[in-house]
Amino acid sequence: MAAPDSDALQASELPAGPAPIAMPEIRDADLATIWGAWKAVEASPDFEREAETREAILDAKYRIDAQGLDGWAMAMMRSSREHADRGDTGSAVEIAIAASQLAPDLPGAQIELARAYFRADPTEIERVARALKSAYRALFVNVRSYRPLVGNVSAIAVLGLLATAIALVFVLFLRRARYAFFDFHLLFPRGAARWQTGIIALALLSLPLVFRLGWVAELLLLFAVVAAYLPLRERIVALLAIAILGGVPRMVGSAIEGATFAGTAADDLYRIERGSHDVEPLVAEWEAEASAGRLDFAGWYVLGRHALRRGQLDAALQRFTRAQQLRPNDLGTRVNLGIVFFLQGDVNNARIILEGAVKERRDPIILYDLARVYQRRFATLGDASAGEQDKATQAFSAASALDPSLLRGVVDEKIAADTDGHRLVRTYPLGTGEMVAQVDARREAQREEARARLQLLGDVPESFAPWFPGIAGIGIVLLGGLGRWLNVARPC
Numbered sequence: 161m162a163a164p165d166s167d168a169l170q171a172s173e174l175p176a177g178p179a180p181i182a183m184p185e186i187r188d189a190d191l192a193t194i195w196g197a198w199k200a201v202e203a204s205p206d207f208e209r210e211a212e213t214r215e216a217i218l219d220a221k222y223r224i225d226a227q228g229l230d231g232w233a234m235a236m237m238r239s240s241r242e243h244a245d246r247g248d249t250g251s252a253v254e255i256a257i258a259a260s261q262l263a264p265d266l267p268g269a270q271i272e273l274a275r276a277y278f279r280a281d282p283t284e285i286e287r288v289a290r291a292l293k294s295a296y297r298a299l300f301v302n303v304r305s306y307r308p309l310v311g312n313v314s315a316i317a318v319l320g321l322l323a324t325a326i327a328l329v330f331v332l333f334l335r336r337a338r339y340a341f342f343d344f345h346l347l348f349p350r351g352a353a354r355w356q357t358g359i360i361a362l363a364l365l366s367l368p369l370v371f372r373l374g375w376v377a378e379l380l381l382l383f384a385v386v387a388a389y390l391p392l393r394e395r396i397v398a399l400l401a402i403a404i405l406g407g408v409p410r411m412v413g414s415a416i417e418g419a420t421f422a423g424t425a426a427d428d429l430y431r432i433e434r435g436s437h438d439v440e441p442l443v444a445e446w447e448a449e450a451s452a453g454r455l456d457f458a459g460w461y462v463l464g465r466h467a468l469r470r471g472q473l474d475a476a477l478q479r480f481t482r483a484q485q486l487r488p489n490d491l492g493t494r495v496n497l498g499i500v501f502f503l504q505g506d507v508n509n510a511r512i513i514l515e516g517a518v519k520e521r522r523d524p525i526i527l528y529d530l531a532r533v534y535q536r537r538f539a540t541l542g543d544a545s546a547g548e549q550d551k552a553t554q555a556f557s558a559a560s561a562l563d564p565s566l567l568r569g570v571v572d573e574k575i576a577a578d579t580d581g582h583r584l585v586r587t588y589p590l591g592t593g594e595m596v597a598q599v600d601a602r603r604e605a606q607r608e609e610a611r612a613r614l615q616l617l618g619d620v621p622e623s624f625a626p627w628f629p630g631i632a633g634i635g636i637v638l639l640g641g642l643g644r645w646l647n648v649a650r651p652c
Contacts, residue, residue, distance in 0.1 A: 181536075183503050183581035185471040186224055191437040194220045195232060202239050207251065214258050221262055223582035225469045226435025227589065228302075233263035237272040249280035260294070265302040270295035303421060303430060303592050311419020318411050322375075325401040329379045332398055336386035374618035376405050376629050380636065387640030395637045403630035405616055410626065413609030417602065426598035429462045433590055435469060450479075457486040458594045461493060465587050468496060476500050491517055495526055495588040502529070503581045507536050518555075524562035525586050531555035532584050 198213035221229055236259035244252035256276035260269045274291035277284060300306050345357045365385070368377035383398050390398070421427055428446065432439050446463055449455050455463075464479030477500050484493045498513030514530040517523075534552035541548070560567050566586060610622075617625045 179579045180505065181503055181581045181584065182579050183471045183473055186220075186582070187470070188438055188440045191220055191224070195437070202255075203242070210251070211254070214255070218258060218261055221435075223580070224435050225582070225587050226437075228263040228265055228434045229437050230263045230266055230434070232437060233259045233266055233269045236262065237269060240272060240276050244276060244279050249276070252276045253280050260291070264294075265298045267295045267298045267302065267305055270298055303596060304427075307419050307421045307596075311415055314411070314415035314418060318408060318415065321404060321408065321411075325405055326375070326379065328401045329382055329398055332390060332394055333382040333386050336389040339389045340385045368618075372618060374614070374616050374620075376402065376616050377618060379405075380629070380632050383633065384636045384639070387636050390640060392641065395640050399630070399633040399637050402633045406626040406629040408616060409609045409613035412612040413605040416605040416608050417599075420599055420604065421596075424599050426595045429458060429590075429595045429598055432466050433462045433595065435466075439466070455482075457483055457490070458590060458598055460486065461490075461590050461594070464493075465496060465590065468500060468587055469582075471582065473500055473504055477504075491520055492588040492590060495529070498533075499529055499585050499587060502533055502536070502585065507533060507540065511537065522558065522562070523588075524559045524566055525588055527555045527559035527562070528566045529585050531559060 194213075194216050198210070198217055201209045201213055204210065217232065236255050240252045240256040240259060243249070243255060253273075253276045256269075256273040260266075260273045263269045270291050274288045274295065277288045277291060298305065299309065341354075341358055341361055344361050345352070345354055348357050365378075365381060368374065368381055379402050383402065387395055387398075421430075428442055432443060432446070443463065443466055446455070446459060449459065450463060460479050460483035464476050464483060467473075467479060468476035477497070480493055480497045480500065484490065484497065487493065494513055495517050498510045498517070501507075501513070502510035511530070511533050514526060514533055517526045518530055531552045534548040534555060538548040538552065556567065613620075613622065613625055617628060620628050
């Protein structure tokens with residue numbers, strides 16, 4: 161009997177149409193089960209099982225389209241270090257790599273990877289440097305990292321400014337104080353000892369601090385006492401140093417606003433948006449806010465993307481529709497709605513939406529999803545849509561050129577054989593700026609600004625406070641110049 165023709169056999173095995181896309185719901189409990197499987201074997205000598213469960217964790221991250229699973233990444237960082245301490249540097253490196261993949265924008269994960277590389281082979285400087293470079297880049301990508309960094313740098317700048325101004329005025333005062341004390345001594349009867357008049361002078365100089373008039377008042381007094389003995393350039397330097405202090409309270413408030421993130425509504429949204437593995441209680445709180453009608457665009461968008469990534473298509477459609485009502489022209493909302501339509505089987509509407517989005521912005525995620533739509537149309541219509549396959553290939557190439565990591569899992573560009581919707585598409589994230597805009601630190605910033613103003617400027621009215629040091633300093637400069645012009649005080 162002759163062997164069957166291979167081409168005929170393959171054709172007969174092809175399905176009439178692609179299987180429906182499955183979008184199973186993924187719960188936190190499902191993710192916890194996957195994580196628990198790895199925890200059960202991560203310290204055991206069964207390396208194959210450990211690697212298998214570790215890969216399952218990375219696959220789970222991909223399926224829920226998470227930007228970063230920080231908690232799991234930090235746990236793997238600790239495990240990597242423990243393996244290295246036991247001398248198992250090979251496993252330490254593998255686990256550290258997984259940690260860096262779970263949270264690619266977590267600086268600590270990249271630093272731990274660099275440490276694992278170095279402990280495994282100190283001569284491999286290139287890969288250590290590459291990991292450290294990734295850590296540096298992540299520091300300015302992860303809002304939870306760079307906002308505290310901005311706050312710390314701002315605090316150091318403010319303290320440096322204060323220390324410089326105080327030190328400068330004190331140095332100028334100490335250089336000329338003996339002339340002022342001498343002239344002050346002449347105001348008393350001849351029987352008064354120098355040490356007695358000196359104590360009186362020091363007591364008078366401490367009055368601004370005693371009566372809590374602020375550090376600026378103290379500096380102005382010290383400046384006024386010696387201004388007549390200072391040359392013009394030194395008086396101008398002291399004036400500038402004191403005048404700048406008028407803006408310090410506002411700098412403090414700005415630093416608070418720029419650094420605050422953790423524990424705010426924006427932080428909640430950020431955790432949900434990143435696709436964390438334990439956010440269902442937090443999502444429930446925000447859903448209650450939605451039911452009460454207290455959500456803005458960012459809230460609806462984040463809840464919609466969470467529902468979409470977890471397989472809740474009806475909820476995702478409802479939430480993205482609400483977000484679109486609030487911001488009709490938002491590109492991300494339209495893209496995610498197109499993805500929802502695609503996963504629900506409405507390929508034509510998905511194609512129209514994504515093609516329009518690509519014309520507006522050639523983003524790798526949009527190109528990738530559009531390529532998946534073209535794949536699906538080709539698999540559905542066959543030769544009737546042969547041009548769709550060429551379009552899919554072109555879109556994949558364009559997406560790969562912009563972001564090669566998006567093509568993970570794309571094995572066959574001709575037919576989208578994988579029917580798991582979680583693997584087929586990538587959702588469009590909300591911009592970090594949208595979440596940062598949710599930070600409301602004005603009350604705390606105003607409180608700290610008022611505290612700084614009280615300590616520096618005392619009870620000076622708020623509207624006049626920024627100008628007070630400069631105006632008073634200018635008056636002292638002029639009086640000092642007048643004194644030197646009249647020769648009423650001249651160092652001898």
